[in-house]
Amino acid sequence: MNKYLVFPGNNAKPLLKPLLDKRGNWGEVDCIEMKLQFVWKPEQLTVKECLQLDGIGNKYGISPIHNHLDNHKEITTKTGLVKSLRAYYTSSEQALLNSYQMHDSIPTSFIIAAQVEDFEYQSLLKRFHDLENLHSNKERTPVKHCLKNMWLIKPAALNQGKGIEICKNIKEIVRSLRSKPMNSQWLVQKYIEKPLLLNGRKFDIRVWALVTGKKEVFYYNKGYIRTSSVNYDLEGKDNYIHLTNNCLQQFGDMYGVFEKGNTLSYDQFQSYLDKEFTEYKVSMQEHFVPRIKDLIIDTYLSSKKQLHKSKKTNVFELLGYDFLIDEDFRVWLIEVNTNPYLGVPNEYIEDLLPNMLDDLLDITVDSIYPPLISRTRTINDFELIYCENGSAFSKEGKAVNKRQNFNTNIYPILVLSQLPLCKQCIAHRYEEDLPKSVQKDLLQLFKQMLENDSNLELSDYLEITEKILYQLIISNQSPPEHCSNAIEALRILVSSNRVMAICESKNLKKLIGILNQDFTYDSVKRSLLEILIQASKITSIRKLLAHSGFIEVLVYNSLQTSDNNIRDACVFGLITLSSNPDKGIYVPGKSQDIKYVKEKMINHGGLVCLLHFSLLSDMKFKNQILELFETDVSIDDWKRLIRVINDNINGFGDFPFVLGETKLNIALAEIENIINNKLIDINRKKILQKKQKEDETRKAIEMEENMKKLEEEKKHKLEIYLKKKSQELKKRKIEMIKLTKLEKDNTEKQLQEKRLAIIMKKRIEEKKNSSLRKSAIDDRDHKRLENARKKLNEKNRKKLLREWLRFKCQIEKSILRQQSKQRLKSDINKILSSFKEKSRDNSISRSAIFNQEKAFPRYSSQKLLGKTFVKEPTQKIRRPSLFTSSKINFYSKSFTEIKFNNNIHF
Incomplete structure (x- = not known):
């Protein structure tokens, strides 16, 4: 029995083959479609049959390993990622307490169904027009990324930069969406207009992450930088400027001109940061990697339930994360890819990929199928960043979660922190609308902030809480109404979902300091104690209060x-x-x-x-x-x-x-x-x-004893009852047997009668059918004979008709000939008689008689001698066909004295 590996993609086979050969326990590597399975293959089955069979592990003792988690499209499609993160951040208690939203992780995004003008589509139009005026109460992106108001249209389930469009105005967005198939899903996303550039060109970071079926997430410590081959220009529409995917850039004319394979290592990128940004001392590992790990953990937790729906353990998913860094060193999540690109564009990737795959096999395969030959590498660059209790890769099997607190600033360099556009709009509105004396109107300001809570962050509440506490610190120097307003604001804050603003470490220290002051009014102390006790009903806040010394304050004040x-x-x-x-x-x-x-x-x-x-x-x-x-x-x-x-x-x-x-x-x-x-x-x-x-x-x-007695009594009663019943049943059976015999006899007679009736019916029907068949055959033969006779009669009739017509024509022709002969005879006789009468007159010569037209009143000389008689010398006279030799001889005697022209011939 050999062991077979099935892995997707032609570029994976040459990378995995040497790694498996080193382990010494794999027989063959095969690439089939887009599936991955590590299987023990029975000799009587092919690899494809192994993949297609269900329950193969139970039948042949095989433990297959799958490389795709269930429902991984919840994060590996662009629309699925947005939906998952939106649901996660709106349901996470820590995210809500710190006002952390989805668009703090990814750029502003809308999921649009093509040619459908629903609420999401209307929200997109409104947001676009708000950004045109740089005034939006909901936009989380800083102003600097909204100046050109550029947007991206991305297909829901494609990768490698396919189908992405860059739009600069609302007409382009609407036109593009209307040209798509109806109800197809598209992601319309705000473009980050001020990215960090590498020598004037755009770049992004490709990071690998491994998710296992045991709910473990690993971050690979070595990734690479993907660069563009064309200088960055917001006015340019060329995708080689804005998209850094290797699958797209490799077809550009400038591919590999600046960096071989358009890729750089982390060390090369760090040297560039050290050279260009010495004043900020930017570090890839300190400033970018922690934020990258946070976003990887967030994406996993947002879809954890769906990913592990089948509860498989021998399953894993290698994910490719793409991150963008803006010019303020803020990290943005772009997308998550399944089946990440495993091509080899340069020597660095050629060394990196085999090590990464070797580490992947060490975690996912070697623990199930131990290799015969131990690994040469002792270090595994996959770092565990999240797991639950019982993981074999954590210390003592404890749960691990390296996600930073949600109140951590998303800008690693605090000096470069940018305010969201919505916050700038609200701050500007407050400056215009509120009175100048802020101390007098803290309560009013706080109430207005709560009304616009969806557009504010925890940092806004931290600022106003500090002002309120300062007002309480100087309560002995300010009017009593200011102090009462501050306490009322704190009461409202505790009863709202922004109570974490009080429990921030600085604010807690100030509150406890106020309670420890001897000159603080008793009424203020009492009110603050009530506020903190109300807040302590939340378990997480109770821990913060205990850690900050609230217990000592309660003990001291209760006894003093x-x-x-x-x-x-x-x-x-x-x-x-x-x-x-x-x-x-x-x-x-x-x-x-x-x-x-x-x-x-x-x-x-x-x-x-x-x-x-x-x-x-x-x-x-x-x-x-x-x-x-x-x-x-x-x-x-x-x-x-x-x-x-x-x-x-x-x-x-x-x-x-x-x-x-x-x-x-x-x-x-x-x-x-x-x-x-x-x-x-x-x-x-x-x-x-x-x-x-x-x-x-x-x-x-x-x-038990009582139950036994009762059971015995019941058994005795049952035996008596059963005997009676058995006797009755025997009687009924005898009667039933008799009845059944009679019924059987009757039924047999009825069946025989029915059979005879059926047989008779069949015979009658067969006779009818045979007679009908005979009659039908006779009718068919009679019709055939009748048709043949009709055809023969018609043929004979037509033949006789043709012969009759031919005979009739001959008769008519003979009659016409006789008539014409008689008519010609009479005409000639008339002419000859006229010639005779005129010849008697001596005064008229015969030639004169012939030349006179009056001598031939009805027939001209042409008619007399034939149709071709003409006077010209060049023409000939055809011999009359009606004249016989006897007639010609007769007529020639009559015309002996007539002289003709020498050129006329008969």
């Missing part, structure tokens, strides 16, 4: 203040921080935060303070404290608290000084009582549980 309201607020805050709303149920992330806060409560005196107040008889929250001790504080927590108290008594703890030794000793004694009581309760519960179990077992035994 003379105001009962402040003391009650502090005690309520300690109860809120200590309580577990999930009641022992483990929730990933949330339970860890609660555990962290409980440890802080123990280590910083919060639990000791609650214990102190539980001993007071006039305490308002005494019952709640005792209930908290019963439900949320275990014996292990009390024992740990004893150790912490002893450390503080010895001077090694973090308790506030207000918790003196006397209070701590009282607390120790009380804790011992609590532990003893809990142990007694536990023992009592155990004894009760034992008694309950014994009672339950005894009751169960009694129940």
Whole structure:
């Protein structure tokens, strides 16, 4: 049984063949269509049959490995990527708290169905016209990238730069969309007009990422830079200027002129950055790579559920990410590609690709099919950036997520940070509309900001929160109404979804500093305590408060203040921080935060303070404290608290000084009582549980005995009942047998009668059919004979008619001949008689008689002698056909004395 590898693309085969030969356990490498599978191939099957069979692993003991995740088009198509990121950022709690949106990762994009003017299409038109005036309340792209207002039209599912169009006005966009097939999907995306240039030419970064079926994401540390072969010019429409895909650039006239294969390594790119931007000290690894990893993790998490829908483990996907860097060093995600280009344009890629594929096989294949020959390379350049618990590539199998916090600035060089166009419009509007005295109208400004919350970021709220806190810091120097407005603004902020603006580290330190100030008004302290306690109901904020020293503030103020309201607020805050709303149920992330806060409560005196107040008889929250001790504080927590108290008594703890030794000793004694009581309760519960179990077992035994008795009685009754039933059934069976015999006889008779009837019907029908066939044959033969007879009669009739016509014509011709002969005879006789009469007259000569026209009243000489008689000498006279020799002789005697011209001939 040989092992076969099936891999897509002709360029992958020569790269993979030597790598597999080195491993020594692969028999053949074959390229088939666009599928990839590593399979053990049975000898009786071909590779194609292996790919087509379902359940081949169960039948032949094969463990196939697939190179395509299910539904990878959720991120590898342009429209799918936009939809996935849009859904992810709108549902992520951290992204919402930090106002992070989809268009902070990718340029502004609209998914348009060709020739369909829906809401998305109308939104595109509105955004385009807003950008023409450089005034848009929703545009996240900075102004510098919107000056020319250029857009790209990209097909949904094509790669390698195919089908991309660059549009400079709305007419071009509308015309292009109307020319596409109806309802076809297209991505209309804002063009980044100010990219970072490499020697005056545009470039992008190609990065490889590996996703496995075990929900692991790997980032490959070595990629390459793809450059354009033509200088960058916004006015140019040539795709060789704007698109850097190798598959497109290789057909250009300038391909390979500046860089061999139009590609550079990270080191070459870093040397260019060091040379051109020395003042900013830009580093590829420090400033670009962390942001690239963030965007890779975001794209994976946005489609994780769809990618792993079939729950396959032996599956992976090699993805090619394309990133663009603008002139402010901000990283933009362009697209994600499946089946990334594995061509070899230069020596650097020729060395890089085999190493990358070797590392890929080491992660995806060697763990399932161990190689016979160990790898020569000991380093794997794939870095794990995300995984869940149980991964073999993480330390101790723990979960890994190297995604930075969403509040991290997307500009690596803070000096070059650009404001989004929407923020500039809002800031400008506030400057025009609001009064100049900002301190007096903080509350009004804050309310207006909340109304336009969709267009603002967390940084906007951080700025105004700082102003509000500054107003509280100087509360003893400002009017009371300013302080009350600031507190009201904080209350509104806590009740909104922008509460994280308070919990930012700087703002928390300022708040705790205000609470620690001795000259702060009690009313202000009370209000701030209520605000922070309300915020602490959110688990993630509770952890931040505990980390910032809020527990020490509550302990100090509860024991030092003379105001009962402040003391009650502090005690309520300690109860809120200590309580577990999930009641022992483990929730990933949330339970860890609660555990962290409980440890802080123990280590910083919060639990000791609650214990102190539980001993007071006039305490308002005494019952709640005792209930908290019963439900949320275990014996292990009390024992740990004893150790912490002893450390503080010895001077090694973090308790506030207000918790003196006397209070701590009282607390120790009380804790011992609590532990003893809990142990007694536990023992009592155990004894009760034992008694309950014994009672339950005894009751169960009694129940079993009763059930057995009942079952025996039921069995006895059933036996009697069954006997009766069996007797009745026997009787019924005998009767049924008799009835069935009669019915059978009747049915057999009926069947025989039916059979005879059917046979008779068939015979009658056969006779009818035979008679009909005979009659039909006779009719057909009679018709044939009749038709033949008619044809013969018609033929004879036509023949007789032809003969009759021919005979009739002959008769008519003979009659006409006789008539013409008689007519000619009579005419000649008349002429001759006239000649005779005239010849008697001596005064007229015969020649004169012949020349006179009056002598021939009806027939001219031409008619007499023939049709061809003429007087000219050149013409001839044809002999009359009607004259016979006897007639001519007769007529010649009559014309003996007539003289003719010598030229006339008969």
